[in-house]
Amino acid sequence: QKEVEQNSGPLSVPEGAIASLNCTYSDRGSQSFFWYRQYSGKSPELIMSIYSNGDKEDGRFTAQLNKASQYVSLLIRDSQPSDSATYLCAVNTGAQKLVFGQGTRLTINP
Amino acid sequence: KAGVTQTPRYLIKTRGQQVTLSCSPISGHRSVSWYQQTPGQGLQFLFEYFSETQRNKGNFPGRFSGRQFSNSRSEMNVSTLELGDSALYLCASSLGDKSYGYTFGSGTRLTVV
Numbered sequence: 382q383k384e385v386e387q388n389s390g391p392l393s394v395p396e397g398a399i400a401s402l403n404c405t406y407s408d409r410g411s412q413s414f415f416w417y418r419q420y421s422g423k424s425p426e427l428i429m430s431i432y433s434n435g436d437k438e439d440g441r442f443t444a445q446l447n448k449a450s451q452y453v454s455l456l457i458r459d460s461q462p463s464d465s466a467t468y469l470c471a472v473n474t475g476a477q478k479l480v481f482g483q484g485t486r487l488t489i490n491p
Numbered sequence: 492k493a494g495v496t497q498t499p500r501y502l503i504k505t506r507g508q509q510v511t512l513s514c515s516p517i518s519g520h521r522s523v524s525w526y527q528q529t530p531g532q533g534l535q536f537l538f539e540y541f542s543e544t545q546r547n548k549g550n551f552p553g554r555f556s557g558r559q560f561s562n563s564r565s566e567m568n569v570s571t572l573e574l575g576d577s578a579l580y581l582c583a584s585s586l587g588d589k590s591y592g593y594t595f596g597s598g599t600r601l602t603v604v
Contacts, residue, residue, distance in 0.1 A: 415592045424581055424595040425534070432590065469534065471592070477546040479524065479583075479593055481534040 384408060385472050387482035396491050400457040404470030404482055407451070413473035414446055416455045418466045419484065425469055429455060460489045493518065495584050495596035503602045509570040512599045516563050516584030523565040524593060525557060528579040537580075540565055541587050572603045 387404050394400040402416075413432055417425035431437045431444040431453070443456040453472075457464055470482040496515040504510050516523050525537040536549040540559035557567045563584075569576055579600050583593035 413590050413592075417592075424598050427592040427594065430592050473590075477539050477541070478536045478549070480536065481526075483533040 383482075384474065384480045385470055385482040387468075387470050387485050389483050390486040391488055392485055393488045393490060394460050396460060396462060396489055398460055400460045400464065400487055400489070402455040402457075402468050402470075402485050402487065404453045404455075404472075405451055406453070406470075406472045406480075408472070408474045409448075409451065411472045411474050414444070414453045415471040415473075415479070416442075416444060416453075417469040417471060417481075419469060420466045457487075462489050462491055465489045495582060495594055497580075497582050497596035497599050499599060500597065501600045501602075503604060504572050506572055506574060506603055508572050509568065510572060510601060512567045512569075512580055512582075512601075514565045514567070514582030514584075514596060516565070516582075517594055520584035520586055520594075521563055522585045522587035523559055523563065524583045524585070525565070525567050526581045526583065527551075528581055528598075529577075534581070537567065569601075574603050577601060577603045 385406050416429040419425045429444040431446045437444045441458045445454045467484040467486045469484045471479045498513045522541045524539040527535045538548045543559045554570045559565045579598045581598045583595045585591045585593045
């Protein structure tokens with residue numbers, strides 16, 4: 382079982398709709414969770430971090446964490462073509478390393 | 492505030508050669524991590540340094556090594572290059588506490604021919 386798993390997609394969403402990205406992790410002791418966005422040919426950019434169960438909102442982005450189910454998600458409201466990118470889920474396992482999922486490729490269709 | 496700086500941006504090397512990549516973290520960040528990114532494997536953790544000490548190492552052969560200097564700058568070395576080492580090598584810095592996310596540099600694109 383991979384430490385961090387994501388659906389690789391591609392996920393296609395119409396402009397203005399809500400994009401929902403999901404991630405599961407295997408280490409129950411994990412305490413820090415992050416979402417990165419990576420445009421083609423660019424390096425990953427941190428967009429959200431979450432540490433406690435529940436929701437965390439930042440503009441059009443909402444991160445959701447459920448430690449009991451070992452599940453993290455990212456919602457993007459009012460999706461824009463500029464949101465088209467690969468979204469990487471990352472989990473700090475406590476072993477001084479950030480483990481990344483394979484990423485979900487998101488395409489927003491105008 | 493300057494970001495994470497990686498040099499060089501691009502490298503072409505021949506099989507069997509060795510290469511050294513450099514990373515300057517954000518000022519005040521004492522942790523530097525290195526990742527290899529390929530289309531098939533995604534982001535793979537290489538190693539993490541904090542205050543000149545390697546705290547963790549990924550599952551890569553001994554040909555991959557690194558170090559960190561007293562000013563937090565880090566270098567990564569790959570010896571006896573293989574075709575499969577062609578990848579984007581990313582350096583990320585952080586404050587070193589697991590609560591903080593990492594900030595990535597632009598990466599070094601290594602091509603082994």
